Amino acid sequence: GNSVTQMEGPVTLSEEAFLTINCTYTATGYPSLFWYVQYPGEGLQLLLKATKADDKGSNKGFEATYRKETTSFHLEKGSVQVSDSAVYFCALRTQGGSEKLVFGKGTKLTVNP
Amino acid sequence: NAGVTQTPKFRVLKTGQSMTLLCAQDMNHEYMYWYRQDPGMGLRLIHYSVGEGTTAKGEVPDGYNVSRLKKQNFLLGLESAAPSQTSVYFCASSYSRTEETQYFGPGTRLLVL
Numbered sequence: 001g002n003s004v005t006q007m008e009g010p011v012t013l014s015e016e017a018f019l020t021i022n023c024t025y026t027a028t029g030y031p032s033l034f035w036y037v038q039y040p041g042e043g044l045q046l047l048l049k050a051t052k053a054d055d056k057g058s059n060k061g062f063e064a065t066y067r068k069e070t071t072s073f074h075l076e077k078g079s080v081q082v083s084d085s086a087v088y089f090c091a092l093r094t095q096g097g098s099e100k101l102v103f104g105k106g107t108k109l110t111v112n113p
Numbered sequence: 114n115a116g117v118t119q120t121p122k123f124r125v126l127k128t129g130q131s132m133t134l135l136c137a138q139d140m141n142h143e144y145m146y147w148y149r150q151d152p153g154m155g156l157r158l159i160h161y162s163v164g165e166g167t168t169a170k171g172e173v174p175d176g177y178n179v180s181r182l183k184k185q186n187f188l189l190g191l192e193s194a195a196p197s198q199t200s201v202y203f204c205a206s207s208y209s210r211t212e213e214t215q216y217f218g219p220g221t222r223l224l225v226l
């Protein structure tokens with residue numbers, strides 16, 4: 001079946017540190033890949049996405065590259081801010097039929113000043 | 114645009130009581146979803162709808178029923194609440210099958226005693 005595995009959290013960083021949150025997936029076919037972010041007390045928001053191999057999604061300084069050979073979609077940011085503190089979810093959507101997203105368990109990021 | 118709204122924001126139920134969670138979207142989206150979020154579990158799909166008058170089961174449908182009588186509304190019902198249904202419930206919507214981005218509501222926190 002389809003599944004997403006994210007690195008265990010929580011992750012605590014100092015402001016301006018480099019961030020990597022690992023995400024790997026198992027899927028049949030060629031899924032679209034997403035990162036969603038959930039700020040405290042809010043619903044999820046789409047952060048970025050990539051729909052085919054070697055695509056790079058980017059938004060708000062975050063980036064992730066769709067790596068088919070390693071089935072990965074790691075999230076990176078060069079310099080985190082306190083306002084980036086949130087829970088980050090990796091997700092996939094398979095092509096050609098299912099309208100459903102499969103989410104990872106989420107990684108909580110805390111950025112300290 | 115209000116986007117996706119959910120009512121109520123918070124509710125406490127006793128075991129065996131029933132309730133209905135309401136999700137409304139004003140974006141003319143065809144697809145709507147109900148998820149539950151539990152610590153360490155990520156988001157799991159309960160039920161979804163691909164259009165007015167249609168519903169389908171997701172990953173964890175037992176103990177829940179849904180209805181989509183109007184395109185803009187998607188109701189989630191608990192006929193006889195159980196403590197295992199204590200969770201945060203999120204509604205989401207997306208425009209179409211080819212538009213993959215899902216837009217989430219702010220969530221409903223439900224406590225079943």
